[in-house]
Amino acid sequence: MSLGTLRFALAHGIHPPVRERDVHATPTPRLGGVAMFAGVLAAVIAGSFVPQFQAAYDMPLKIVALLGATGFIVVVGVLDDLLDLDWMVKLGAQLVAAGVIAFFVVRITSTPNPFGGIAVGSSQMSVVLTVITIVLVMNAVNFIDGLDALVAGTTIIGSAAFFVYIAFMTRSLGQLDTYFSLASILTAIVVGACVGFLPLNWHPAKMFMGDAGALMIGLLTATAAISVTGQIDLTVVGGRSQLLPAFIPVLLPFAILALPLLDFVLAVVRRLLNGQSPFAADRKHLHHRLLDMGHTHLGAVLIFYSWTIVVSVGCLLFLVLDEWVAAGIIGIGFLVCAILTALPVSRRVWHSARRLAGLRAAERRARRSAPELTDAEERR
Numbered sequence: 001m002s003l004g005t006l007r008f009a010l011a012h013g014i015h016p017p018v019r020e021r022d023v024h025a026t027p028t029p030r031l032g033g034v035a036m037f038a039g040v041l042a043a044v045i046a047g048s049f050v051p052q053f054q055a056a057y058d059m060p061l062k063i064v065a066l067l068g069a070t071g072f073i074v075v076v077g078v079l080d081d082l083l084d085l086d087w088m089v090k091l092g093a094q095l096v097a098a099g100v101i102a103f104f105v106v107r108i109t110s111t112p113n114p115f116g117g118i119a120v121g122s123s124q125m126s127v128v129l130t131v132i133t134i135v136l137v138m139n140a141v142n143f144i145d146g147l148d149a150l151v152a153g154t155t156i157i158g159s160a161a162f163f164v165y166i167a168f169m170t171r172s173l174g175q176l177d178t179y180f181s182l183a184s185i186l187t188a189i190v191v192g193a194c195v196g197f198l199p200l201n202w203h204p205a206k207m208f209m210g211d212a213g214a215l216m217i218g219l220l221t222a223t224a225a226i227s228v229t230g231q232i233d234l235t236v237v238g239g240r241s242q243l244l245p246a247f248i249p250v251l252l253p254f255a256i257l258a259l260p261l262l263d264f265v266l267a268v269v270r271r272l273l274n275g276q277s278p279f280a281a282d283r284k285h286l287h288h289r290l291l292d293m294g295h296t297h298l299g300a301v302l303i304f305y306s307w308t309i310v311v312s313v314g315c316l317l318f319l320v321l322d323e324w325v326a327a328g329i330i331g332i333g334f335l336v337c338a339i340l341t342a343l344p345v346s347r348r349v350w351h352s353a354r355r356l357a358g359l360r361a362a363e364r365r366a367r368r369s370a371p372e373l374t375d376a377e378e379r380r
Contacts, residue, residue: 005035005207028205030081033212036193037074040216041067043189056181065104066223069097073138073219077212087277090211091135097219098134102127106182106227130226137225138218140260143267145214147287148203150301152194154259154308155217159194159224161312163187166228168319183227190220203298259286259307294344306337 044067047053057063076093079085101107107130145151166184194217200207209217263286268278290300310333317326 005029005031005038028208030208030210031078031212032197032201032207032209033074033077033081033214033216035207036197036209036213037070037216039193039196040070040189040220043192044185047185047189053181053185056185062105062182065100069100069105070216070219072100073097073215074212077210077215081210081212094135094138094215095131098131098138099127101134101219101223102130106130106223108133108226133226134219134222136261136264137222138215140264141218141221142211142214143264143285144260144287144304145209145211146285147297147301147304148205148208149198149201150287150304151209151214151217152198152201153301153305155221156191156194156198157305157308158312159187159191159221161316162224163191164316165319169228183224186220186224186227190217190224193217203301259304259311262286290341293341303337303341306340310334310337 044063048057048063073093076085076090076097080090107126109126141151141155144154163184166187170184197209197213201209267285270284271278287300287304290303291297295303310330314326314330314333317329321329
């Protein structure tokens with residue numbers, strides 16, 4: 001599907017011009033999201049024939065609404081990639097897609113915490129929280145889509161970790177209900193779509209997923225997370241399994257999206273302080289800063305992968321290891337990632353220090369070798 005979409009885009013010249021904030025230098029097709037959606041659609045249809053997933057298909061309206069919202073946001077993303085839509089139009093479309101999910105697919109019915117779930121007070125509040133969460137995640141994922149294979153790779157890592165978590169949760173509860181089955185399907189589909197697209201998106205990318213792909217990944221990832229985190233009673237889970245610390249259902253979804261959410265928050269604060277729209281484009285995202293620090297394109301992507309692995313896999317360690325051991329491993333991972341992130345700066349500081357020391361040594365040698373001047377010569 002990805003190859004067919006690439007050939008179609010190249011044959012018809014569907015590749016927007018390079019923008020000032022872009023990292024790539026040559027026009028590149030951005031229809032990867034269309035190919036990914038075709039893969040998602042095919043996977044959802046194929047999933048209906050898997051007996052283990054039948055619980056999610058018992059209510060066809062959920063699946064139809066999910067595909068409708070996803071298709072809608074993909075269309076809006078393609079239009080934005082080609083026409084550069086106004087940010088208010090994009091935000092309105094995101095609210096519509098998120099609203100469809102909240103009304104017809106799944107919504108946050110409780111806000112979990114380490115001491116037990118807190119039920120949302122009303123259905124209206126449930127819808128509002130769900131819509132805000134989905135829109136936030138969609139924009140967070142879209143904001144980091146600035147380097148080849150960045151979103152696809154980090155999504156594969158984080159979603160794979162979340163799928164493992166769902167498997168642990170399913171075994172703990174002893175059953176696979178509608179929401180858990182839906183989360184499993186969506187997570188597996190997201191991983192599969194990203195794996196299929198990654199070869200064409202690897203640096204140097206032949207095709208980008210564009211806003212269509214990034215928004216779609218954000219929508220499906222948020223829906224899968226809400227299907228688990230916003231639906232479970234942590235007091236029941238904690239009482240039936242010692243392998244699942246109560247804070248993991250809250251921590252893991254945020255851990256997987258830690259870097260996109262951090263970039264989103266920093267970008268919004270930065271733009272508001274500068275008197276700009278929070279959705280105004282610029283070249284100051286985290287991946288841009290890594291490039292400015294001296295990382296190569298591929299190096300910056302691998303740095304993101306490293307942080308994502310440490311955070312998401314680190315959360316899973318709490319399921320199988322003692323808490324102090326898991327925390328220690330995560331701490332070591334953070335230290336290694338911090339060193340790798342700061343390595344170009346450290347190299348520049350080291351080389352600058354060496355050059356400065358060399359200059360000073362040369363000056364001292366010049367002074368020692370220079371002939372002493374007489375008083376008359378110094379006066380002249």
